[in-house]
Amino acid sequence: MPQSSNVPNGASAAPKAKYNRPKPVVLAVIDGWGVAPHWGGNAVTLAKIPFMNKAMQEFPHTTLQASGEGVGLPPNERGNSEVGHLNIGAGQVVLQYFPSITKAIQDKTFFSNEVILQGINQAKQNGKRVHIIGLVSPGGIHSHIEHLYALLEVAKQQQFTDVCIHAITDGRDTPPFVSQEFLADVTTKTQELGVGSICTVSGRYYSMDRDHRWERVEKSYRAMVEGVGPTAATPEAAVAAAYRDGFSDEFIPPTVIQGPKNTFKPIMDGDTVIFFNFRGDRAREITQALMKPNFEGFDRKKSVSNLYFVGFTYYEEGLPIHVAFRPHNVKKSLSGVISDAGMRQLHVAESEKYAHVTYFFNGGNEQPVKGEDRIVIPSPHVPSFDQVPEMSTVQIADTVIQNINRYDFIVLNFACPDMVGHTGNLRAAIQSCEAVDANLNKIAQAVAQAGGIFAITADHGNVEQMVNPKTGEPDTEHTNNPVPFIVTGNAVVNCQLRSGGILSDVAPTLLHILNIPKPAEMTGSSLLVVQPQVARSAASTL
Template identity: 45%
Template structure:
């Protein structure tokens, strides 16, 4: 059977917003997208809640989106798994957690709970931290330090003070102590900005940073200077006490469940010495909520990863076909690891192209990001190779949407539109067909009803457009419907594991 080549273009963060005045994408000049929407088969997709394996109403994100896109089925997410484990008391009986508690009791060592403190549900959830505090208290663990990373990206920019109040109210009669706060910009970098990670490391290990009597005091001071949660300077709370910091022999439980952003901090604390930055691993009893990196040595996880078989990439490889995955640094793990169902290594016949993301403090300063270079890389790749399947992610409308800077969001959308036009024009000459879609919204709602910036993802529908020669009509669906649709369009048999529907 003839194989019909196909390119999947993922416009990260490109939703369809209800309010033009808050929608940077609708406000942008996007002539190619607008014409494609009018001319070609199109519909919308749901990217949140139970249709992507999240709790009802929970907003989607890039990790969840790419997992569902590549799997061709609803992939039940860690947030829903952990929520259920708390609800059913399964977490209380978790073997890795119980063993950690037993070691703390035997050794008398301090345990540190660290992670993102918000209800964003993208990387972590405050409810999970509270449940862990309760379990440790029940087991009479007396030495508990909490290191709170502030969000302001998957939640409103100054909402952190409310989450901290919820936490401190809950632990005020317990043995847990909130020791430090730090913006996720430092503690959760994923772009090899080791100078940022060092500031978090120095706070956690050496107690170096700003000081404040309470987290509320530190946050109010930052807000008064228009510093939002994401960028809170590493801050030590209360009277300095070296025993409250992370040191050799201590236990650490990193309670983030999403795997991409905790890797670097975990690496410097447990795996690799970075002499240039004066960071070296400590001898720690280190446990993580999920498995952050299969290559990390001696790091057990409370929740093991479920293997996903017969993802889109695997099916294409099994058929002896070729594929290329492309993104800039910020979304490279998504088109590789997550799109392949949690698999790190490429499939046979799979090429990967990563373009470095620009080295700027925040992407509103360069809303084009590396989209032009990414586009040029595909055009160059096409000069020597015609892979059967292409998966390419444009990060702009998500990463710039997270800054909350509306004008930059407009520029991001306009950049992506121009890049997509170049790719589609050349691809049609080479007999490619295209699916253009988003994994979730973001820049489609950049202003809250009260006029403040919205930096979080949206639950708005996202577009899906088919550009090609097959006479089809698309209907509304979910992200897990995309992979079987792609295989059908390519003329490849759909495996039984792909329970998603075909979108035409």
């Protein structure tokens, strides 16, 4: 059953609407659905998707840039769900943490960051240890390995060497069997600087869960705090053992490194912990386990207290941590503008992507705006989502349809293409695309019956490249491909959408459709190209 958040009996109150508009306007964000030519590794074009194909024939459509500088990332950097939803909801290109932290390293302000320095100096003064946790990867989605190296440089500058690295291996935003190379590079860097060593190795499956699968998080926690788990003499040996057992980098069991050159040192009371992941959704749970006094996710047989915990960014409201890099302030998100116009809105997703249609879509704000309701539907509890390729798509569509006539604006996320895409299972990815298409069709019919507008887009590419074209191996990573943008409904049937758009153009387009003035803070532009006679005709429908 769907779970609701802040949904009272009946829709939440909002001021009386000020503007005429089609009712409702529904935005579907398909996670990980890019646009690319047909070939043997493109799950989108291999799938039977009659609705999407028909919609692109009969209604205005275009493609949008969802990567690189168009979404506030470095040039050619792949997009991701956090960045995508943030840009869609903000209506402006939002400079992301990755390039801003990298810039701080380049201009040397990183090395005078007061929060980081305080953490290191407190450990130095009190005879404690510094623990660095993070995804050891050049993926740039949740972290970057160069940021880890910069932390080690700061420790050296502060003449502090007692540093333990708790390395999380990737395998999703990188190829699935490359972590030995990255861990070896980290070991080389620690030896060059004379600072620290790797104390634990854990796949992100355990250390970066975001769906309250606490049995996974517990294994990571116990390795770091208690030294419980498999042991290996070196980080590379830990990875090799996992490979022999059939695990890729994502699934490496939390392993304690104990050998002649590596002495395991647990996280203890009063230590400093620096978590260098800059994306919050997969950093929250292990941070909660370490820092929340009333934590209930699992029985912490041994808890730690008085930690000086540094999160690279803001992870979650209420977490008692120090934040090294503050977020870009989005003053006027799409949700806020719709609220100010006196309209009611609903945000719907399954738990794997719930934060994206709420926190990120709302410009990094935890709390709902006035008139906003939220419904979260549990994601399937399975070891790998290719076992249930449709995930909770049906329940999401049914929830939206049930609420069509209660809200002026609805935003929903279909998670399965991205989540199944990360498994590398092409057949399952095709099934996920077909499930999304069938349920988009259901929603489109309901929106049409209600006299509304249905807009469809995606946050980044993934499932359109399930096979590495160079190696023929499964490709589990995001892509740089553009994403679709389609608008269906009688009010726009004769309109056109311009080319050259980016994700931050979505919000101004929806405000155009809703007949709400775009605030000055939104630098994006409406994608709608309306001829004068169409404008007059559409106005009567709008």
